[in-house]
Structure formats: C-alpha cells, structure tokens
Amino acid sequence: MSLKIDRGLFKYDFIDHHAILCVPVDADVKDIRKRYLQIARRLHPDSNASASAGEKKLASELLSKLVNPAYEHLSAERTRTEYMIVLSQMGKRLVQDSASVELTSDTAKQLAASPNIDHLYQTAIAKIAETQFNSLQQVISIICQISELNLVYLMRSAGKALSAPPPTPKPTSSPNPPTTTAAAPPPPPKDDAAVEQYLRRAQTLIEKNQFAQAKVELQDGLKLSPKSSRCHSMIGLVYLKQNQLKMAKIHFDNALKLDPNDQTALSWKPKIDKALGQQSSGSKVTSPPKSGHPEPDKSGGGGLFGGLFGGKKK
Incomplete structure (x- = not known):
C-alpha cells in the first residue's frame, strides 16, 4: 500500500504532522503525547495478535514512517517551534491562493462555510480521531480528510483580518452632535480575531x-x-518575565x-517606569545582549525583576 498523501496541506509540499496524529493545529504538547500513545498502542504488534501478516506489516509501516516522525517533530521544542512558524505562514499563503484551493471532503466544505469555525473544527477532529485507525487500509484517505480541515482552518483564521474590514463611521445628521456620539472607535480587541490562535x-x-516559545x-x-493591543x-509581559524592561x-x-x-x-x-527610573539614577543601564537572549537573573528573586514580581512569596 502506498503511503503517499497528496491532499490538504500535503498538496503544498508540506508534511501535515497534525493530520497524521489527528490533533488540532493548536494542540499543546500534552495532548499531542496523549494522542500519540493511543495510536502507538493501536498499531503495536501486541495489539494486533489476530491480524494477518499483511495488516501487521502495514501497521508497522504506518507507525514507523508516519506516526513516529510526526510525534518526534511535534514533541521536540526546537522543531515544533520552527514547524509552527511555517504553519502560520501557510495560512497566509492559502489566503492569497484561496481561489485555487480545492476541497473534496464534505466536512471540509462545511467548515469553509461555517460561521462557528472553531467549534465545528474541534468537534470534527475529535470525531475522526475515534475511528482514524479502525481500518488501516483507509488511514491515508482519512489523513487527507483531516489535512483538508487543517487547511480550511488555517485559511479562515489567517483571512479574518482581510475578510472583515472595520466599518466606516456614518455621518451624523445633527450639526451639533453630543460629545458622547463623537467618542473613539470601538475598542481594538476586534483586531485580535485574526491572531486568536497565536494568543x-x-x-x-x-x-x-x-x-x-511564547514570544515566537x-x-x-x-x-x-x-494593531492588536x-x-x-502579552508580549510585553513576556519581555517583563525575561527581565527585559525596556x-x-x-x-x-x-x-x-x-x-x-x-x-x-x-x-x-x-x-516598569519606576524601576527604569531607579535603574538610570542608581546605576548605568546596560543594553540587551546583541544575541537577543536575556541575561539570566542571578539575584535569587531580588533586584529589579524580583522587585517587580514581589520577590519570593511565602
């Protein structure tokens, strides 16, 4: 049996490790490990004692050539970080190429038109995961279906900022409108719809x-x-926790x-303003290292960083 996969994100010369494991693209490492262990137990030779020699061979190939590499890629911190960056770029690319995207599964077509994309996506992935490896002959076809769902989800998520521009304020009929109607535009959290998965x-x-990883x-x-406030x-908080006050x-x-x-x-x-003021008046402010990595806090909870977070708590 051929293990070639040519639908969904695979069509763009991209290995969709999330589709292989049937986990959402925003799944954390804990959920990924849990899902991997479920699949590994299902495909292990000891779990297929009554299977034919051909089925055992196919199970072994699926585990060694697809499942194990997918888990290794998503569980290692460095490769997962790099992979997630590429994945986010895929979403932007798909928005640009949306006219040429072809969907074959009914579920993917439903997801593409659904107003409640997050709920339908998570529900569909969870439902497919229950039976993904019941028939080993159908596994590749099912992975293709999952990857189409991932493709639609990434495209819809990345395209939210482009598909719904902010409304133009309507002119008022009154020549002297009350000051309350001339307030600032709606709060910026609207912009965050496009970056919700990153947040x-x-x-x-x-x-x-x-x-x-959070900073990435x-x-x-x-x-x-x-313009996402x-x-x-949140990235300001990350820099703060890394003691990069500026x-x-x-x-x-x-x-x-x-x-x-x-x-x-x-x-x-x-x-922070107070801490930086004390820092500049009490000692010379040092620039962050050129490498971009924060210097370790050797104060044991004291100093500026410890002071900002209240020091050690009893």
Missing part, C-alpha cells in the same frame, strides 16, 4: 514558563495584526496607544 498558544506557553507565537501574531500587551515598556506603551483600557499594560507600565 491562545502563547498564553499556554506563558503558564508553563516557556517564554521563548506573539511576534508572528503581530506580523499578522500589528492584546498581542502587544522592551516590555515599548510593547506596553503600544498596547495602551491602541487600547487605553488594557488592564495588563495599565498594571505593569507604572512599575
């Missing part, structure tokens, strides 16, 4: 103290939607320009 992944990484997600999100605010201040300032009510920026910016 979700970054938040998960921040909670795990994986700040370098947010930087890519800002490329897609540079939430993206600026970079944190820049992004908190940008967040407040875009949304003066951003709570994260409002909370941290005064503390």
Whole structure:
C-alpha cells in the first residue's frame, strides 16, 4: 500500500504532522503525547495478535514512517517551534491562493462555510480521531480528510483580518452632535480575531514558563495584526518575565496607544517606569545582549525583576 498523501496541506509540499496524529493545529504538547500513545498502542504488534501478516506489516509501516516522525517533530521544542512558524505562514499563503484551493471532503466544505469555525473544527477532529485507525487500509484517505480541515482552518483564521474590514463611521445628521456620539472607535480587541490562535498558544506557553516559545507565537501574531493591543500587551509581559524592561515598556506603551483600557499594560507600565527610573539614577543601564537572549537573573528573586514580581512569596 502506498503511503503517499497528496491532499490538504500535503498538496503544498508540506508534511501535515497534525493530520497524521489527528490533533488540532493548536494542540499543546500534552495532548499531542496523549494522542500519540493511543495510536502507538493501536498499531503495536501486541495489539494486533489476530491480524494477518499483511495488516501487521502495514501497521508497522504506518507507525514507523508516519506516526513516529510526526510525534518526534511535534514533541521536540526546537522543531515544533520552527514547524509552527511555517504553519502560520501557510495560512497566509492559502489566503492569497484561496481561489485555487480545492476541497473534496464534505466536512471540509462545511467548515469553509461555517460561521462557528472553531467549534465545528474541534468537534470534527475529535470525531475522526475515534475511528482514524479502525481500518488501516483507509488511514491515508482519512489523513487527507483531516489535512483538508487543517487547511480550511488555517485559511479562515489567517483571512479574518482581510475578510472583515472595520466599518466606516456614518455621518451624523445633527450639526451639533453630543460629545458622547463623537467618542473613539470601538475598542481594538476586534483586531485580535485574526491572531486568536497565536494568543491562545502563547498564553499556554506563558503558564508553563516557556517564554521563548511564547514570544515566537506573539511576534508572528503581530506580523499578522500589528494593531492588536492584546498581542502587544502579552508580549510585553513576556519581555517583563525575561527581565527585559525596556522592551516590555515599548510593547506596553503600544498596547495602551491602541487600547487605553488594557488592564495588563495599565498594571505593569507604572512599575516598569519606576524601576527604569531607579535603574538610570542608581546605576548605568546596560543594553540587551546583541544575541537577543536575556541575561539570566542571578539575584535569587531580588533586584529589579524580583522587585517587580514581589520577590519570593511565602
């Protein structure tokens, strides 16, 4: 049996590891590992004692040539980070080539037209995962179907910023409108629709103290939607946790320009301004290392960084 896959994202010379494992493109490492173990148990020779020699051989090929490489790629920090960057670029490319995208599965066509794309996408992936490896002869066809869903999801997510431009304010009929009607435009969080998946992944990484990976997600999100106040605010928090106060201040300032009510920026910016003021008056401010990597905080919780986060908590 041929293991060639030529639909969905595979059609663009891209190996869709998420489709092989049947996990959403925004799945975290924990969920990816859980899914991999389920598949590995299903394809292991000990789980197929009654299978024919041909079925055992096919199961072994699927495990060694598709499933294991997919898991290794998505579970290793470096390769997963690089892969996710390429994946986000694929979404932008698909928006540009949307006229030439061909869908063959009914589920993918439904997803392309659905107003509630996130719910339908997650539900469809979970449903397919239940039976993905029930018939080994159909596995490649099912992976193609999953990859089409991933293609549609990436294209729709990346295209939100382009498909719905902000409405033009309507002129008022009154020559002297009340000051309340001349208020600022709706709050910027509208812009964040295009980068929601990046924000979700970054938040998960921040909670795990994986700040370098979170910064990559947010930087890519800002490329897609540079006026996202939430993206600026969250990356400011990442820089703050890496003790890069000047970079944190820049992004908190940008967040407040875009949304003066951003709570994260409002909370941290005064503390950073105060810390930078003390730093410049008490000692020479050093520039961040040219390599872009933050210098380690050797204060054991003290100093500017420890002071900003309240030091050690009992």
